Each structure stands twice: as structure tokens, then as C-alpha cells.
Amino acid sequence: MFNSNPSIRRTQAHLLRIPSTTTVWPDEFLELKILDDAAPEGQVALEPLTDTDCYGSWLRSDINNSIGGTLRVCNTTDDPIRFTKHQHFGQISPVYIPTPTCGSIGIMSIPSTEAKAPFSSSVQIDPDSKLSSDVKHNFRQLLEKYDEVFDPQFRGYNGAAGKYEARVNI
Numbered sequence: 001m002f003n004s005n006p007s008i009r010r011t012q013a014h015l016l017r018i019p020s021t022t023t024v025w026p027d028e029f030l031e032l033k034i035l036d037d038a039a040p041e042g043q044v045a046l047e048p049l050t051d052t053d054c055y056g057s058w059l060r061s062d063i064n065n066s067i068g069g070t071l072r073v074c075n076t077t078d079d080p081i082r083f084t085k086h087q088h089f090g091q092i093s094p095v096y097i098p099t100p101t102c103g104s105i106g107i108m109s110i111p112s113t114e115a116k117a118p119f120s121s122s123v124q125i126d127p128d129s130k131l132s133s134d135v136k137h138n139f140r141q142l143l144e145k146y147d148e149v150f151d152p153q154f155r156g157y158n159g160a161a162g163k164y165e166a167r168v169n170i
Helices: 133-145
Strands: 014-017 022-024 029-033 042-048 062-067 070-074 081-083 088-094
Touching: 022 029, 042 070
Parallel strands: none
Antiparallel strands: 014 088, 022 081, 029 070, 042 062, 042 088, 062 070
16 A cells, blocks of 8 residues: 655755854854755754865764754864855755654564574464375475464554454365
8 A cells, every 4th residue: 555645855955155254263153044945944954065174173964953044053173163255164954854644653673582483383284184294394394484474563564554364264
């Protein structure tokens, strides 16, 4: 079953430039105005430009808050950092967290290292004792080969259309 409301979003990065020559002292903030269409309010992903002089010293990729169309980035080093007018500083992209639309998302668990009985162990092969031992052995090998079919936690189904239950009557 496909989701009838897919979550599609265009991503676009906006270049940040320093408006005028400035020095950012330790523990002070560099404030940058963000264009209206970039992300005037809310969270933005800040990515440094690797070809700038300031990249290795203090700026790291991070999620920052844009308040009133302004982005504030703190100088966390012990040294002042000087920027020239129109120097490229980094780029920002709006942060988008899609909301789940169908059922709950399960958390994958780490498999246990304990030896467990195969899921197919409850399947009865030849309850009337009419098959030869070779045929029974072949059936058991097939059950072990496709054991995941008998797993009660069916992988690949998220429960969106309700509980899935099957019964086989032979």
C-alpha cells in the first residue's frame, strides 16, 4: 500500500556573505541577515564553506535558529576572527522534519545472541506418519530455509491497514 500523501520538499541552499568588514571577538556573535525566502523564522541547517579561511578553526555544521530573519553564530575560539566585506561565510538550508502519515514507526531492535527455536518449529510435518524419512527431512529443510515467513513480526509491513493475520487449513 502506498502513502496517498507523500512528503515532497524542494531543498535549496542560500549563500551567507559578510555584509561589511568585521571582527568577531571570542564568545561574541556574528549576526547575519537572512533573505526572506531563505528561512526568515525557525531552524536552519548551517554548513561552512570548506574553501574559506575560517572553516577549520571554529565553524562546524549545525542546526541553528533564525529569529526575526537574523542568524547568530558564536565565536567559540580564544582568538578574534576577522571577516572582509562580502566574504562567503557558509550556506543555510531550511530544516524540514516530515510528519509520519501512516501508522507508527517501529524501532529496530538489536537481535539477541541467544539460540532460539526456529519460527517454523510449530509446523507439523506428516502428523499421520505417511511420508518417508527423506521426504520429511526435505520438508524440514524447506521450512528452515524460509523460516522468516513464520516470524510473527512480519518485516516490511507497518500495520497501516490493520493487523495482518493468516491461517492455513489443509
